Amino acid sequence: MNDAPISYKRHRFPAEIIAHAVWLYYRFPLSLRLVEEMLLERGIVVSYETIRRWGKKFGPEYVRRLRSKRPSPNDxxxxxxxxxxxxxxxxxxxxxxxxxxxxxxxxxxxxxxxxxxxxxxxxxxxxxxxxxxxxxxxxxxxxxxxxxxxxxxxxxxxxxxxxxxxxxxxxxLRKRERTRQGFRSPGSLQRFVSIFSAFRNLFVPVRSKRSAFQIHIHRLNAMAEWKAVTRALA
Missing domain, CATH: 3.30.420.10 (Ribonuclease H-like superfamily/Ribonuclease H)
Structure with a gap:
């Protein structure tokens, strides 16, 4: 994992809010407008277009810093x-x-x-x-x-x-396709899946980890990595 923190300079909202909005959008089958509404419930007034721009800008940065699974000749x-x-x-x-x-x-x-x-x-x-x-x-x-x-x-x-x-x-992905009401271009589809699948790789346990305890530990570790990846420059 790349340890270099991400710069959020010239952004009005703090890193925690930006990262949380991006996490909500890519982790769950939510539209941008629903993410906007969920943030509003917490007293955060931000437009869905701003959330879209956050995802486009910071999503790839987050993905580049997430750890990848080590390849094996037995794969x-x-x-x-x-x-x-x-x-x-x-x-x-x-x-x-x-x-x-x-x-x-x-x-x-x-x-x-x-x-x-x-x-x-x-x-x-x-x-x-x-x-x-x-x-x-x-x-x-x-x-x-x-x-x-x-x-x-x-x-x-x-x-x-x-x-x-x-x-x-x-x-x-089919569920997200319906939520988004389709994709506008091949490029937008490629960008979305590259972020969406990386988030699923991090947060969804592998098939061998199916007990409630194992899933709980996996999610705690995933959230810890997520917070480390999305932290701002000191």
Whole structure:
């Protein structure tokens, strides 16, 4: 995690309020107007447009400072793509999650073919630094063709029934898509998911941590990291 504090200079509101507003918007299925209303209930008068600008400016800064999960040669990558319609045009959000449901990467593309699958695998390999034990996909042939070009020695299982982990990872985004009433551009979708998924990676426990006590401890640790990441310059 990068220890350099974030500068909130020339902002009228203190760091705690800005960070709290960004956290509310990306962590929960709330519209900007609902976040505005929740802050108003606490006596904080700020417009939803200001909250949107805070998210756009500080969201990526927060994400850059959050710790990433260490890659392992025993990881299993689950890959899937989901259709997102933007301004009447079809786009595909390609996503990779690991065996614990941790989102590894996402990329918005306007094609659902081998070139698009290859771009996802290439980005993943560069970002993770090492290949996984295996990849699991649905029966889209583009994955197999791309895998043979990028990581030919990695085991590949193509079976729709084995890929529920990747398919289930789309559900939270679908809820946010409805809350936002869609996305305005591929760029806005890419920016949103990069922040949204990083927040979920931090606050949502991995599948192995399911007892009430483990979830409680996980959330306490997540909040401690969040406060450390969003602190202001002294």
């Amino acid at each position: 299993v990558w689950h890959l899937d793509e989901v259709l997102i319609t933007i301004a009447g045009k079809k786009h595909w959000l390609w996503r990779a999650v690991d065996q614990d449901g941790y989102v590894l990467d996402e990329i918005v593309q306007n094609r659902r073919n081998t070139k698009a699958a290859k771009r996802l695998l290439t980005r993943l390999l560069k970002k993770q630094g090492l290949a996984p034990k295996r990849i699991i996909t649905d029966k889209l042939r583009s994955y197999g063709a791309a895998k043979r070009q990028v990581m030919p020695d990695v085991e590949h299982r193509a079976h729709k029934g084995l890929n529920n982990r990747a398919e289930n990872s789309h559900v939270p």
